[in-house]
Amino acid sequence: MSATFDPRRFVEASHEALNDPQLRPALGRLKTHFARGRTLAAARFGDFEALREQGRAIRDHALSRLDELLALFERTTQARGGHVHWARDAAEARAIVLAILREQGARSVTKGKSMVSEEIALNPFLEANGIRPVETDLGEYIVQLRDEPPSHIIAPAFHLAKEQVAETFRRSHTALDPARPLVERAALVAEARGVLRARFETADAGITGANFLAAAEGACVLVTNEGNGDLTRLLPRTHIVLTGIEKVVADLGDVAVLLRLLTRSATGQDISSYVSIMSGPRAAGENDGPQHFHVVLVDNGRSQLIGTEAEDVLRCIRCGACLNHCPIYGAVGGHAYGATYSGPIGAALNPGLLGVGMAHHHPNASTFCGRCAEVCPVKIPLPKIMRYWRAREYASGLAPKSAVFGLSLWAFAAKRPWAYRIGARIAARLLRWRAGGRGHIGALPLMRGWFAVRDLPAPEGRTFHDLWQRRR
Amino acid sequence: MTARPRVGLFVTCLVDLMRPRIGFAAVKLLEDADCDVVVPSRQTCCGQPAWNAGADADAAAIARQVVDAFETFDYVVAPSGSCAGMLRLHYPEVLAGDPAYAERARTLAAKTHELISFLVRVRHMDSVAASCRARVCYHDSCSSLRELRVKDEPRRLLASVDGLALRELADAEVCCGFGGLFAVKYPEISERMADDKIADMQSTGADLVTGADLGCLLHLAGRMERRGIAIRVRHVAEILAALDSDFLPQQGGGVPTGLQAGGEGGGRVASVTSPSDALTRAASPMLGEENAVQAET
Numbered sequence: 001m002s003a004t005f006d007p008r009r010f011v012e013a014s015h016e017a018l019n020d021p022q023l024r025p026a027l028g029r030l031k032t033h034f035a036r037g038r039t040l041a042a043a044r045f046g047d048f049e050a051l052r053e054q055g056r057a058i059r060d061h062a063l064s065r066l067d068e069l070l071a072l073f074e075r076t077t078q079a080r081g082g083h084v085h086w087a088r089d090a091a092e093a094r095a096i097v098l099a100i101l102r103e104q105g106a107r108s109v110t111k112g113k114s115m116v117s118e119e120i121a122l123n124p125f126l127e128a129n130g131i132r133p134v135e136t137d138l139g140e141y142i143v144q145l146r147d148e149p150p151s152h153i154i155a156p157a158f159h160l161a162k163e164q165v166a167e168t169f170r171r172s173h174t175a176l177d178p179a180r181p182l183v184e185r186a187a188l189v190a191e192a193r194g195v196l197r198a199r200f201e202t203a204d205a206g207i208t209g210a211n212f213l214a215a216a217e218g219a220c221v222l223v224t225n226e227g228n229g230d231l232t233r234l235l236p237r238t239h240i241v242l243t244g245i246e247k248v249v250a251d252l253g254d255v256a257v258l259l260r261l262l263t264r265s266a267t268g269q270d271i272s273s274y275v276s277i278m279s280g281p282r283a284a285g286e287n288d289g290p291q292h293f294h295v296v297l298v299d300n301g302r303s304q305l306i307g308t309e310a311e312d313v314l315r316c317i318r319c320g321a322c323l324n325h326c327p328i329y330g331a332v333g334g335h336a337y338g339a340t341y342s343g344p345i346g347a348a349l350n351p352g353l354l355g356v357g358m359a360h361h362h363p364n365a366s367t368f369c370g371r372c373a374e375v376c377p378v379k380i381p382l383p384k385i386m387r388y389w390r391a392r393e394y395a396s397g398l399a400p401k402s403a404v405f406g407l408s409l410w411a412f413a414a415k416r417p418w419a420y421r422i423g424a425r426i427a428a429r430l431l432r433w434r435a436g437g438r439g440h441i442g443a444l445p446l447m448r449g450w451f452a453v454r455d456l457p458a459p460e461g462r463t464f465h466d467l468w469q470r471r472r
Numbered sequence: 473m474t475a476r477p478r479v480g481l482f483v484t485c486l487v488d489l490m491r492p493r494i495g496f497a498a499v500k501l502l503e504d505a506d507c508d509v510v511v512p513s514r515q516t517c518c519g520q521p522a523w524n525a526g527a528d529a530d531a532a533a534i535a536r537q538v539v540d541a542f543e544t545f546d547y548v549v550a551p552s553g554s555c556a557g558m559l560r561l562h563y564p565e566v567l568a569g570d571p572a573y574a575e576r577a578r579t580l581a582a583k584t585h586e587l588i589s590f591l592v593r594v595r596h597m598d599s600v601a602a603s604c605r606a607r608v609c610y611h612d613s614c615s616s617l618r619e620l621r622v623k624d625e626p627r628r629l630l631a632s633v634d635g636l637a638l639r640e641l642a643d644a645e646v647c648c649g650f651g652g653l654f655a656v657k658y659p660e661i662s663e664r665m666a667d668d669k670i671a672d673m674q675s676t677g678a679d680l681v682t683g684a685d686l687g688c689l690l691h692l693a694g695r696m697e698r699r700g701i702a703i704r705v706r707h708v709a710e711i712l713a714a715l716d717s718d719f720l721p722q723q724g725g726g727v728p729t730g731l732q733a734g735g736e737g738g739g740r741v742a743s744v745t746s747p748s749d750a751l752t753r754a755a756s757p758m759l760g761e762e763n764a765v766q767a768e769t
Contacts, residue, residue, distance in 0.1 A: 368651060393526055416529075449655070449659050465488055
């Protein structure tokens, strides 16, 4: 992972992204690939609004009894012969995973796509400890070869053109014929499949995430489209499920409702190609499945959001719909955020996970256009949570000094109509004078932000209130 | 309602400073809709910049001032979806913790409307007597569209304007990139969003863009001016009101009102200082510096 991957570099990274000629067409596909699919899927379903409300209620209910459901999940999982581990933070989670792998003597590990694994930076940690993790989700495999983080929650390599993927494969798969054709998408998929097949067969352990945990049944539910999740969890001796504590719901009935929301919101599919229900190791008489089954439940800042104005963000089911509909994400892509979670969900979650100072750009880089909240399958009020983080930033003195000064000066007048009247009268005349005979102003001191990219239409020269007085 | 309702006009800070004529257009439309219009002098801004920046104490102080100034009216109307949305949706949040104002904020919120939706929904206006020969795109502001659910109302009134041909944007529901202070804090991202919106507008063949939020319009007009794109920009109230210049107070000192009465029927250019000046303005896509709206007299 690049050292420049840092949320505090959002402005610089967004400029790089805006000037990346290959990124723009890739991001243009958000609309055609995902957003349109969601719209159609929601329409096919019928009363999708009622389903969203049902999903919100299920998630709210689960979060309101999170401790109870997690304890139940632990008991039901143990009853099926599985082990449950609790990780307070990223370091604990990494240590737990490493300890399990060491105990099994595992050297090679296959991995299904897991955002929590990204969040805790598991791969570099395992590599540093002599264990080779191989990502098996195609997109995740591509970004791993490129030593990049994923740029989208559900489509890790969405930022890449297929020519870039071909180039990556030629550079990485050096044992293959350099003259092979790699133009068609199908050829790329076939090549990845061939390379990964050998990894699946030799892996000592498999690590996957989970989309949902069903407490009553002790079941982890995983949604995939490539089948790599099943090969990762079933073939090796040991399977580790790595996920966040907020993923638990009461039972598989609740999961069924959330699945309907998840796949439609994410890819516009009525259901994903695979839905895997994983509970415990291989039982007596079963033909496949791991011999050892572990679930690592990661908190890493989640529980401290409970009781705050940001707690609704924990309802998130990681569908990525908010990214697909976000004009900011659509302009700069995921890497610019410099964090595991990007787009609106990142803007609402990252200040909680990383700290307001670290992730302050994320909730600020929003027009509050509200499209994210409109498509969120569990109705998270994303702009409201972003505003909450801005208020936290402002109250804790972390907001930029110049912005606070300007805002305070403006607020002083806005709270005093007589002062405001005078200020507006002077400003209207000054701006009009500055425009001269033109209809616009091209630059003004201290207003670089506005004039960097646009002119300012000249005001008429008198304020409405002054003119209104005269009309009376 | 049989009695003429008393409407408090929330002028908005941008209209006050930048385009007073939008305020006069709002007054005219409200009077045409049988309302008594009052403009309380104790108003400045709705406080949205403070609220969106997280300056909650300042936002609350400004909100209290607006409640004080406007709560006696039958309705509060603003020529902006953004400011109306602030009063209607956010004031109850802003003042939720203030026992003296929480209930009053909710009462105010319930009677606050964006101008055009007020005319159509509450005053049942379904047409206007105006003419504007132009191919026009209506730009939905996110606050009008998603906070206030205003979509058909402005289009319905615009459709009644003589000579006006409405063109729909392909991505009408996508943000233009203004977003208040966002436009200054992240100008390059805002620029990309504006350019996407402008490309959409260009592809409709429109020669005029209108909308209910002056913030979006200043941003788009400023960006088009910078790029030399000749699509004119007007607030929707200006088009619908078809103001003639007599409605505006006379101004001295060479300060242009911007909106001039006109058309073939002997319109006059009220306050342009020289003919070459007039030509410059006529070629400019800037907000309302030339004679786009023709009063029907």
